[in-house]
Amino acid sequence: MLEIMRENASGWIVKILFGIIIVVFVFAFGMSGFDTGQDPVLATVNDQSITRAEFEDAFQRAAEGLRSTNPEVTTAQLQDPQFKQMVLGELINNRLLLDEADRLGITASDDEVFAAITRQSYFWNQAGAFDREIYMAALRSIRMTPAQFEANFKREIIAGKVTDMVRRTAVATPEQARQIYDWVGEEARVEYILSVPADFLGQVSVDEAEVEDFYATNESRFMVPEQVRVRYLLFTPKDLASRQEASDDEVEAYFEANAASLRQEEAVKASHILIQSSDADPEEKQADARKRIEAVYARAKAGGDFAALARQYSEGPSAPGGGDLGWFGRGDMVPEFEAAAFATAKGQVSEPVRSQFGWHVIFVEDRKEPGEPTLDEVRQDIVRAIAEEKAADKVTDLLDEAMDLMLSGMTLDAVADELGMLAVTSSPVPAQGLAQGFGMTPEAAAVVMHIGPGESHKTPISIEGGYMLVEKVEDIPAAPLPLGEVHESIVASLSQRKAFEMAMADAQATLERLTGPDAAKAATGLARRLKTSEPFDRQGFVPGLGQNRNLADAAFAAEEGAWLPEPFALEAGVIVARLKEIIPASEADWENQRDTWLEQANRNYQFEAINAYMTELRQQAEIKIARPDLLN
Template structure:
């Protein structure tokens, strides 16, 4: 298919051969001197490294997805926990294991699937059709080349290949579908007796409070807190010359002239006739068919109708062969040459590519355009100021870091170098505080060994785009036990709650034992002056019965005829409920139509596929050499 972009390069392709000359010193008592390579990977799967950039991008995507799902209500600090970061890394490791397995098994994702995937992404479409300009512009906005983006999409597809294949292996039988329906739609006849909380309040002696305090002092500690001094750097505070000289802008314009050039574009349609089989006879048949189609188009037959009737490019067939606006170098070389040799309205002879024979129609032409210096001057000035600000900010930050490192006992020299004042936070704990103390990176630095224990200036901390800080410890308030008198009533309340909970549980246990010895719920209800609630035909999702009772009831075995199965469950506020399961009725398979059975089959197959894929990945993990650098999970 020609709807998407092929890999392209511009300029000279440089092949740089790096040679290493190694001198080995073998004198007795003198070690050889080598400059070791600094390892930066966060994980290594056999010989393939997962870089910090790959991890950061995956973690950022995960964080954005979680925040979007929670509607922005999730505390971002919760996502910074080590176990969360390790889960994200494990996903990358699993993906690499699958990609390596693909390579060993010879599984390859064809180019046309990658192209179709890219063309289907809504962000790259205008009026429902893939738009080349939007594609290039959006990739430029996230600083990715088409080649790099295509490779990412290829890997994403490749990582799903084996799980998809594994999912097609499992067979769900009609018997399994019936069993699932019977269990899913099962109902139970229930009777419930809700017990009130125990009356009265247990008396807690002072000695009990004191003994509990001594045994659980760790529960009554003041939080550890710190206050920080900090130097804050903001690029927005820098004073930049906002009237750059025209000569500077013109030089920049000449250097980046290619950016302001819109190449010639051609609006094309095509009809693809593939040479199935690949032998000489298939090639001849495909060529003859393509020639006949080209002849019909030249004789006036509607090209779009011919495409819908005969094209074998599924991606463009329904659009009458429309490929949209194409630039030079976007498509296959032979297709490209033929397209840009046509005049508006012309139909090409059949053009051979790896996909088959193409008949091309040139529908319109957009001439090559170049924006002048005067047109681009405002944009050039804006870009220049941004670059200058970034350059000066980076230079300033580097200088401040050097000063802070050389004099780690104070922030005053660093503040002087930055031209700002040293600021101070209020005391805050490991959960953060106001201002910069709310930033996870600041919290992490504040409680790091270097800052908290060794009283050093921190490294440069990232607070956001062009926003940095360096911190040092100003005050440290250690965690210590709160006085007994301060927490006495808190402990007493806790002990009362525990005693009431114990009484409620003992009461429920005793009553359940009586039920299992032969008494009935009704007898207990009469004794306790309570009533029994009936709920016949209760399903798993019933709304008229407490979900905790339903969950517990569906765990009990089927009752024998005339012999209920009894259970108990704790409710809110230390209340308990006793319940009886009198009858179990399986779901009626006959009431589920073909569509419902197919939905069950798909669900069971998906569950089986997930379990099988997990087992397969675990088997890959057992034979792979996996290394993780926990300290680099930033």
């Protein structure tokens, strides 16, 4: 049973799986109502087909759900075959569960389905009651009719009844719960000798030939992707608001009616630089990521242009925009990132902070403190809100007028002049920047990228909040940054790598002395360098040293007093270590948390039971993947 807890679940695929389960619970598999009779078959489950359209719709909904909860998930990650296979796997599981329900005679009545739908908080109004208007609006947003949605929801209920039946068979005993508690709760303490890479930097030299070779062999690291410059007109309430006015009476009425929602919550406006890293990466790569973020942090702290540094070094999707994340409140970001952002003063740069996405440096541009605003303090915000409400009613009419003018042969600039609007030319931007900067889908961004220079797209592009008309100004081919622009970062990277290698070699030599024929003499000579760690658990985070899961695995498997068989790289440097003691889980905490751990044990058993059940269903079923190319 404990095997699940021992698995390394730190990769991004495993982490976002929970996002799929939560965000796409209702919507991800809403395809059964679509006419896909003429669509290519992606897979078959027994005698049932899963079409390409069905898969692509489920994939798109899953991707949209993940983007809404994990903004740092990149397009490349979403296109990973593993992610696509997970989506297909859920479709297959859904079919198998429905077949099993049919075999067992499990169904759901219309009254049961309706009652379950009304319990979904997505469809509640502010009073906490089911609201049909909200329900219908939600279905329109996902392009489904009530009949389609309710049929799919009914299937979800039926499939859920099957898994609930299996779940009820898995019940853990208090002894099994205690086994989990003891395994999770025990800690280790090691004695260690630390070799710090920074101590070797003075011995490192990097010549020009090495820099040029690194640049040549790692050209993709310095590649600026294909970019375009476009000229565009925006048709959104925000951009058309300047054409509207709000009277004093309207402002005062809005203030009185929306007093509660106008309360200012604490928020920060920030940018960040991300160096991607995960616990699943090799230790050398993790150490390299830490050194790279430290180098960027030093430049930002010294007053470097943060936006320029973000565009050059950040590996996050916000890089083309200088790392700008806009305003966000508490609960909008992952906990580690949020804590660092809200702890950083206005105009300051945070120290490097690690999250599930990697290492971040955060620049806080502005802050808003919580409080009750006066009318004068929020007047401009209210005027803007009223203007945007009025403009929203005019977006479609104005867009129709613009399209008529374009179809008559007018250029984008001529259309802008006729309508009294302003056509804007963008700075060079990659496809990812189009998607993020305007809020268009990756597919729409690809369409824009493929327009010929000087040509206009003849239909509106859907963007966040409205539409845009776009004309291609220029294609800019992908090209590497000039060596001169990245020379300094390459020297720093090579120096850090060499210093790390020297620290690792020093640690390896130390370990050989401590385990060789003169081990006792070596231990005496190295005694002044020997330190004792703080206690750490099986996740491998050692306070004051950093994270290394392999160190934890080795320590918990070692005999007391035995030197671990290899050096381990952590954020603080490279250590050789021996187990000092294993600290049992607290008896007092067990007495206080017994019920919680029993509940956790039941969840673990239920997960295993359902997993085993699905494995058996898959083994008994005839599953064929007709188009594996669509998963690549």
